[in-house]
Amino acid sequence: MGLPSWLLSPRLWDFLVDGVVSTLIILTIVWAERKIAARVQMRVGPFHVSPRLGGYLQLVADAIRFVMQEVIITADSYRVLFVALPPLFVALALTPSFLVPLSPHLALLSRPALHYGILMGIAILFYTFIMVVGIGWAVNNRFAYIGAAREALIITAYEIPVATAFADMFMIYKTIDPIEIVAKQMYIVGAIYNPAAFIVYIIGVAMATSRFPFEIADYEGDVATGPYSDFSSIFLALTYAGGIYIALFSYSLLGALVFLGGWAPITPGPWPADIWGNLAAAAFLLFKTFVLMLFFVFLRSVMPVARLDHALSFSWRWVLTLGVIATAIAATEYFVL
Amino acid sequence: MGLKMEQYGLVLKEVEAGPGGKKTLELLFGPQHPSSGHIRFFVEVDGDIIVDIRPDPGFVHRTMEKLGETRHFIMNVPLFERLSLPDAINVTWAYSMAVERMLGYDVSERAEYLRTLFGEMSRISVHLYDLALHAIMIGSSTGFMYGFGLRDLLVNLWAIATGARTTPTWVLPGGVRRAPPKVFYERLAGFLDFLERKMDEFYRLVVKNPVGYYRLKDVGHLSKEEAAAYLATGPGARGSGIDWDARRDMPYGVYKQVEWEVKVHDEGDSLARTLVRIEEVKESAKIIRQLLKIMPMDGPLIGHNAAHKIPPKDREFLNEQVRMSGYYVTTTNLAEGTGLTEGGRGRYFFQVFGSGTERLFRVRISTPSWQNLRAFMKATIGARLMDLPAIYGSFGFFPPEADR
Amino acid sequence: MAGQKLGEAIKAVLDVIGLGLKYTIKPERLTIYYPYEAPDYMGRIRGWIGLWTERCTSCMICARICPTNAIKMYLEKNGRRYPGIDYGRCIMCHYCIDACPTYALYPTEIRDFAFYKHEDMIYTPDMMRKPPQVPKLVPEVVKVVHEYRNGKVVKLRVGKLEEPKPLPPAPSVPVVES
Ligand code: SF4
Ligand code: SF4
Secondary structure (H helix, E strand, O other): OOOOHHHHOHHHHHHHHHHHHHHHHHHHHHHHHHHHHHHHOOOOOOOOOOHHHOOOOHHHHHHHHHHHOOOOOOOOOOHHHHHHHHHHHHHHHHHHHHHOOOEOOEOOOOHHHHOOHHHHHHHHHHHHHHHHHHHHHHHOOHHHHHHHHHHHHHHHHHHHHHHHHHHHHHHHHOOOOHHHHHHHOOOOOHHHHOHHHHHHHHHHHHHHOOOOOOOOOOOHHHHOOHHHOOOOHHHHHHOOOOHHHHHHHHHHHHHHHHOOOOOOOOOOOOOOOOHHHHHHHHHHHHHHHHHHHHHHHHHHHOOOOOOHHHHHHHHHHHHHHHHHHHHHHHHHHHHHO | OOOOOOOOOOOOEEEOOOOOOEEEEEEEEOOOOOOOOOOEEEEEEEOOEEEEEEEEOOOOOOOHHHHHOOOEHHHHHHHHHHHOHHHHHHHHHHHHHHHHHHHOOOOOHHHHHHHHHHHHHHHHHHHHHHHHHHHHHOOOHHHHHHHHHHHHHHHHHHHHHHOOOOOOOOEEOOEEOEOOOHHHHHHHHHHHHHHHHHHHHHHHHHHHOHHHHHHHOOOOOOOHHHHHHOOOOOHHHHOOOOOOOHHHHOOOOOHHHOOOOOOOOOOOOHHHHHHHHHHHHHHHHHHHHHHHHHOOOOOOOEOHHHHHOOOHHHHOOOOOEOOOHHHHOOOOOOOEEEEEEEOOOOEEEEEEEEOOOOEEEEEEEEOHHHHHHHHHHHHHOOOEOOHHHHHHHHOOOOHHHHHO | OOOOOHHHHHHHHHHHHHHHHHHHHOOOOOOOOOOOEEEOOOOOOOOOEEEOHHHOOOOOHHHHHOOOOOEEEEEOOOOOEEEEEEOOOOOOOOHHHHHOOOOOEEEOOOOOOOOOOHHHHEOOHHHOOOOOOOOOOOOOOEEEEEEEEOOEEEEEEEEEOOOOOOOOOOOOOOOOOO
């Protein structure tokens, strides 16, 4: 081929594919969330901006509006963190998706580091929501404080089950290497190996990314939008209206790798030779991610919000129990398989 | 970083209570809050528990009672229906009843049937409104859209019957203003079927759903004694086991001709109040179905005494429409009248004093939301902060109605 | 906490998810796409008010019964006073129409009108024959109604929304010459 070799670098392609497709997926998922909710709620949802596309461009219009809005930094907020934390939040939320491979040969990292890709991703994702607590503090508003305190409580409640779910799967696969994990799921996906862990993962991610019914930190009913209540314009887009979806994307990508078999049935050849195969694998993985995200945003249309103490006790009591069951299943499979 | 605690931190309020005292956080809930409506509550929370709540009403006070003294009594009808637009018919019905008793007007039979029919529609409308807002307060946007979507169909039916979607100005002293067309009755029957099916889904989505169930269950408890002591009314009282409904206990309209029951729940929590609402919607549908069978389809729309004042050429189409000219020349008596109806949120009570001129000397209005406010505060103490919307919505508090 | 049992709760959750999926696939919509469609009230909704000056006797009943004092009586060249309505105050109660002894006021069902300036809202008697022109957003507006069949809502199209026409000439009535 006549292309210079740097143009064919798998790192560049991984970066491009991940960057572009994640943006597209996040836009689509916000649109889909509105459309699904509208369909369940006997209405139409976004429509007038681009009726032919079903109102898809509404998202672009909203994004433009967010960017063009006046930036308001309230007088008694802590300015440094108020400005610094939203971009940090987005950056941390997006990083994990760059740490994992999109196909056996398409990855930003190379071997020894790639081996720990999923682990690093989970660790970073757990840090991401500490930013929310920081945001709540920086905003310096009573509702934001309460929201931040709730976020802190929820972080403690979901972290352990989610970590357990992933650890169980690592135990079943006997490896933490993402590529080998996918290779092990060639015929049976992880969610079938260990359904309990999958359910724990679903509930944990719903709590982590404030999906319904756990939209508690930013519950409109009593704390307005919680930590984000004084944010406007681009900051709101970075956190409440965008950042959380990015975190959801990262969580779903990890979930798709570990529980849904990644690019499983597709086994592309080595990178420069089989470009299309690798891209197809990446597309299939991102499609699975998209489906997972669809489920998370679908919950909005059927669920109210749970109460804080119920959510916490639910997580500590039931989800953790389920996590223990998942561990038992994983241990059994560890010795049987 | 040299930050002062007052600047960056929770400013806590010290309360002298017990040996050590305690520190509480005061939250200003409303009037710009997503779920407060036009009222402000000073909520004091100790941790997650609400220890005190003080209301600050009056943001939408419009001096209804005083305005009612400054104009012809017939001009009060569009004014008073703005007390509670979702419940427009029941409000104006209570006012009209008061004026009828003051003037000694009779109500024609057809008008009684029509008023009962529309009063029940009004109850459905207000219950849908409250259930919808309650649903969004506990976070279910689907419940919100269900309520308002269904109510939109209902107000469209109102529009073809009365001439306006939400401001019917339809009940007049002596009768009603306008007869609904045939197609209204046909669509109404179909609408009820659709409504019942959707209410069932609403129940599954919001109330039976464990998330919603535990938001409502055992929160905002109001015992029967407390509900009576704090003068709760409507679903607020019936959810606490008080078996009182003005439709049955102070009969008006044609409620005696139809079979229905008063729905009472004994638990006294938010769930009970919500269930009372949902079941009352079904009862109302039942009443309307029976009324559709037995109501007279023809006849004058206003009673004899009111029709007497209408000029003869306008009297010809009294079966279709009532013209105002008769009311314009009517003056009030030196008498007094009271009207009482059971609206969706509780009982509406009007007392009017005539002055001998066209204006009333005094109008007294008692609205259910204002009564329920005290019961709501009582129910809220000791609840968690996240329960506040769940309790607030379950009383269906409507600030414009409370502030008058 | 006496309440739902675990099995019941799980069943209820699955039930709502099923309900949501059902409507995601096969939605049941009520929406009226407003600028393209408009609900049809069969001419029974209270809207803009026209006036036949030749029928008006200047009795001022309409101005006095108006609950919002929206009607002002304007002195015309012939020395008589005719009503003009301030649509900034009018609440469309149609008391004025129903009170007019000579049927000089004329009800219409025109509801969607908007004004750019407050002065435009004040209609003087000579303007009260010509309905307000609604700026057209789309070439044709379809009128729809919601009908109910077998417990389902169906949206039916019942013709096009017409341009508001000027009032027809007044039917013959005892006209009071000035
Ligand atoms: S419709 Fe009602 S508010 Fe409008 S001008 Fe006539 S009487 Fe006044
Ligand atoms: S429009 Fe009718 S009510 Fe008004 S002044 Fe003329 S005749 Fe009288």
